[in-house]
Amino acid sequence: xxxxxxxxxRSLIVKLVMLLMxxxxxxxxxxxxxxxxxxxxxELISLGHSTYLSHSxxxxxxxxxxxxxxxxxxxxxxxxxxxxxxxxxxxxSATVYRFTEDDINKLHTPFSxxxxxxxVMVFLHMQKTGGTFFGKNLVRNLQLSTPCRCDKGRxxxxxxxxxxxxxxxxxxxxxxxxxxxxxxxxxxxxxECLLSGKLDELEQQMxxxxxxxxxxxxxxxxxxxxxxQHVSRGASWIDSTHRCKGRSPTKQELPPCYEGVSWSNVTLxxxxxxxxxxxxxxxxxxxxxxxxxxxxxxxxxxxxSKGQILLxxxxxxxxxxPYFSIQSLLNESQLLFEQTFDLKFQTPMxxxxxxxxRHSADILHSLPESLQKQILEVNSLDVQLYxxxxxxxxxxxxxxxxxxxxxxxxREPYS
Numbered sequence: 001x002x003x004x005x006x007x008x009x010r011s012l013i014v015k016l017v018m019l020l021m022x023x024x025x026x027x028x029x030x031x032x033x034x035x036x037x038x039x040x041x042x043e044l045i046s047l048g049h050s051t052y053l054s055h056s057x058x059x060x061x062x063x064x065x066x067x068x069x070x071x072x073x074x075x076x077x078x079x080x081x082x083x084x085x086x087x088x089x090x091x092x093s094a095t096v097y098r099f100t101e102d103d104i105n106k107l108h109t110p111f112s113x114x115x116x117x118x119x120v121m122v123f124l125h126m127q128k129t130g131g132t133f134f135g136k137n138l139v140r141n142l143q144l145s146t147p148c149r150c151d152k153g154r155x156x157x158x159x160x161x162x163x164x165x166x167x168x169x170x171x172x173x174x175x176x177x178x179x180x181x182x183x184x185x186x187x188x189x190x191x192e193c194l195l196s197g198k199l200d201e202l203e204q205q206m207x208x209x210x211x212x213x214x215x216x217x218x219x220x221x222x223x224x225x226x227x228x229q230h231v232s233r234g235a236s237w238i239d240s241t242h243r244c245k246g247r248s249p250t251k252q253e254l255p256p257c258y259e260g261v262s263w264s265n266v267t268l269x270x271x272x273x274x275x276x277x278x279x280x281x282x283x284x285x286x287x288x289x290x291x292x293x294x295x296x297x298x299x300x301x302x303x304x305s306k307g308q309i310l311l312x313x314x315x316x317x318x319x320x321x322p323y324f325s326i327q328s329l330l331n332e333s334q335l336l337f338e339q340t341f342d343l344k345f346q347t348p349m350x351x352x353x354x355x356x357x358r359h360s361a362d363i364l365h366s367l368p369e370s371l372q373k374q375i376l377e378v379n380s381l382d383v384q385l386y387x388x389x390x391x392x393x394x395x396x397x398x399x400x401x402x403x404x405x406x407x408x409x410x411r412e413p414y415s
Contacts, residue, residue, distance in 0.1 A: 097391050099319070104395045106322040107403055111212060111341045113146065113170040115163045118210045120199065121341075123173035126286050127184055127237065127279075128226040129218040130327035133352070139175045143344045148176065168203060172211075177202060182241040186286035187213075187317055188295075189243050212341075213320070217283055217389050218327040220382035221375050225367075226360040227279045228271045234264040242278075242296060249296035254278075268371060272378050281307070281381040287314035311381050315388050326390065332397050339400040 111119045123138065125131035139148040139159035148159035148171070158178065161171035169177060172194070179185070180202065181193035190213075200206045218226075238261060241248045257263065257274035271277065278285065288310040290296070299306070318324060323340045325333035330350040338344050364372070376383060 095387075097388055099392055099395055103319045103392065104399050106340050106396060107400060108342055109212060109322045109340050111343075113144070113163055115165045115168060117163070117168070117170075118208050119170060120209050120211050121171050121173075122190060122194070122211050122213045123171070124187055124190060124213055124215040124286070125174055125184060126186075126215060126217075126283055128223050128230060129216045129283070130325075131216050133349075134216050134325060135173055135175050137345065137349055137352075138171060138173060141345050141347060141349070143346055167205070168207075169199060172199065182243060183237055183239045184286075185240075186242075186290070187288065188290040189241070191289075192243065192246070212322050213317075214323045214325075214337075215287070215321065216325040216327055216333075217386060220283070220379040220386055221364060221372070222360050223283070223382075224279060224375055224379055225268075225364050227282070228266070228268055229360065229363070231263050231271065231279075232266050234262045236262045238262075244290045244295035253296040268367075272374055280378045281310075284310050284314045284381040284385045287317045287385070289313045289317070307381050311384055314381075314385050318385075318389055318392065324389065324393070326393050329393070332393075336393075336397055336400055339403065 111121070113119070121138075123131070123135060125135060136157065139157075139161055140150060142148075146162070146164045148161040150157065150159035152158075157175055159175050160166075160169070161173075161176045162169055171177075172180070180198055182189050185193065194209075194211060197206070199209060242254065255276045257277050258266070263271075271279070284307075290310075292313055293306040293309050297303075297306075323337055325337070331348070334345055334349045367375075
């Protein structure tokens with residue numbers, strides 16, 4: 001008889017364990033990865049350019065695992081420290097950044113597309129970060145009750161994203177409204193432009209608005225090489241205004257790197273050599289408040305003290321953004337976006353291939369060690385900003401996962 005009473009209890013215990021085990025394992029994994037993620041993310045660069053490139057290559061080959069960003073970062077071994085160059089050691093300290101609850105928890109940011117609401121998503125599109133891909137997903141791939149109205153006229157995609165009555169824009173981006181604040185406007189230009197009433201002018205109505213800035217960041221080496229390729233093929237952003245404090249820089253403040261309308265066939269060495277090339281530390285400059293250093297003073301790009309001011313300003317800007325994406329982590333970036341704004345994509349972004357990424361990576365891997373080192377050197381601020389961004393991204397991502405687990409809705413996305 002006793003055995004008959006024990007068997008049901010044992011069966012019940014087994015069932016309870018089987019039921020609770022998945023959530024327990026996820027929570028246990030998060031607890032462990034949380035301790036390691038900050039160290040892992042900063043190792044991407046501090047272990048030297050060869051380890052850094054190896055990491056980038058491994059990320060591009062697999063994005064389907066929900067915890068891919070942490071797992072790949074943890075695969076970088078300390079034993080590779082012998083490959084650390086003196087320069088990389090100099091520009092990168094083994095810093096584990098601390099973030100506040102407000103920095104990390106951006107989940108369920110209030111965002112409404114209603115006729116009488118004030119929310120506007122502003123996309124800061126930095127060159128060669130994957131912004132075109134992300135921008136198209138914003139206007140064509142979101143599940144919306146009132147979809148953006150896409151029209152591909154003259155070969156240019158334009159998809160006004162408005163409230164149901166069509167009188168209010170909820171997305172301020174290249175594909176929704178065009179380059180209304182300038183070609184690839186940076187944070188300084190966007191804030192000044194929007195505060196001056198650009199949307200009032202566009203909507204022909206004055207109203208209070210709440211702006212939610214978003215952007216995409218990319219690892220500095222791949223981004224720089226990609227921009228060099230783009231420029232060497234004849235592309236340029238000659239129409240960019242670079243406005244700051246109400247005006248564009250003079251030629252004395254921002255001397256051109258070349259004569260004519262393009263810099264076609266420029267070599268990588270020539271591209272790096274120009275001290276006024278805005279490709280250098282582009283992400284830091286475009287995320288910072290340039291008015292803090294007097295806008296485009298003639299020594300802005302290579303003055304160490306001003307560089308540190310720009311870097312700290314860019315970090316502050318990044319913390320204030322409710323969302324930013326890491327270009328190589330589409331799966332994680334999509335989940336974080338959906339949890340931040342309570343908006344869903346129709347199809348997974350990570351299933352959409354970006355054909356340019358592998359080509360840039362192949363070129364990067366083929367470069368001599370000396371050139372790779374120089375790329376890191378001329379982008380030292382971006383290296384530090386990207387390290388900071390990956391740590392903050394990991395914190396936000398893990399926080400989102402915990403929230404899913406605690407609300408019993410955890411599942412591997414799109415599996």
